[in-house]
Amino acid sequence: MVEKWQLPVNTRWVGRSTYCYEEIDSTNLEAVRLAEQGEAHGMVVVADRQYKGRGRRGRSWESSLKGKDICFTLLLRPKFRTDSMAGLTLVMALSVRQAIKDYCHLETGIKWPNDLVLQGKKICGILTELHSGKSQSSYIIVGVGVNVNREELPEEIENLATSLLIESGRSWDRKKLLVRILERFEQNYESYQRHLDMTELIAEYQACLVNIDRQVRILESGNEREGIARGINPAGELLVEMPDGTITAIYAGEVSVRGIYGYV
Ligand code: BTN
Numbered sequence: 049m050v051e052k053w054q055l056p057v058n059t060r061w062v063g064r065s066t067y068c069y070e071e072i073d074s075t076n077l078e079a080v081r082l083a084e085q086g087e088a089h090g091m092v093v094v095a096d097r098q099y100k101g102r103g104r105r106g107r108s109w110e111s112s113l114k115g116k117d118i119c120f121t122l123l124l125r126p127k128f129r130t131d132s133m134a135g136l137t138l139v140m141a142l143s144v145r146q147a148i149k150d151y152c153h154l155e156t157g158i159k160w161p162n163d164l165v166l167q168g169k170k171i172c173g174i175l176t177e178l179h180s181g182k183s184q185s186s187y188i189i190v191g192v193g194v195n196v197n198r199e200e201l202p203e204e205i206e207n208l209a210t211s212l213l214i215e216s217g218r219s220w221d222r223k224k225l226l227v228r229i230l231e232r233f234e235q236n237y238e239s240y241q242r243h244l245d246m247t248e249l250i251a252e253y254q255a256c257l258v259n260i261d262r263q264v265r266i267l268e269s270g271n272e273r274e275g276i277a278r279g280i281n282p283a284g285e286l287l288v289e290m291p292d293g294t295i296t297a298i299y300a301g302e303v304s305v306r307g308i309y310g311y312v
Pocket residue numbers: 073074075076077098100101102103104105107109111118119120121163172173174175191192193194
């Protein structure tokens with residue numbers, strides 16, 4: 049069932065139009081369908097559960113339990129060129145982190161580019177997609193999944209993933225957290241837009257980057273390299289010091305980064 053309602057957000061354009069589903073295949077897929085029908089910049093699709101949740105690099109995203117997670121997708125129709133869009137996924141990671149801190153008073157880390165971790169395990173994943181659009185200009189959808197009130201995770205991911213409830217011992221109001229995420233995102237997006245990069249946000253992002261000064265393995269298709277993560281540049285690329293001392297900038301769309309001793 050779909051309801052169209054307004055979230056109690058204190059924003060100018062994020063979440064002013066919201067579609068809310070009890071269940072759906074994927075909020076990212078639905079956001080594309082709505083974007084193709086002409087929905088505006090800032091529209092949000094929320095679902096209580098997804099039966100075809102999608103993750104990065106062609107993986108699935110487990111979000112099939114009713115009433116436990118936050119699953120939403122935000123539609124963006126930026127005025128700027130598509131080559132300045134890569135950092136938006138980092139902007140969303142920072143916004144979710146800030147919202148969890150504001151509302152739950154929990155300090156999460158960011159695993160580049162956009163996973164949030166608590167006690168070394170993932171609690172939030174973000175899937176950002178650029179679409180060229182049939183009738184209108186390009187648009188971006190940013191899909192966010194947060195493990196909020198799950199008592200346990202499926203066995204195959206329990207060593208890698210956790211939830212806010214597991215780590216804090218209490219449940220949380222998902223709507224309040226979602227509202228805070230959207231409010232934080234709007235503020236951060238406007239900072240991003242002033243320079244079309246992470247210039248204003250880089251210090252805060254790096255302060256919570258769990259990879260910093262740690263050995264990382266860069267997984268590209270058919271190729272693996274190792275180096276030490278040293279931070280990000282304003283474009284949001286990870287700066288990795290290679291064994292020969294050179295610094296390589298890694299673009300998030302192309303690779304996945306793993307710690308050499310585990311997920312982080
Ligand atoms: C990842 O692999 O870490 C990204 C996971 C993104 C999951 C979210 S849940 C809401 C939105 N809809 C989807 O199908 N995926 C994203």
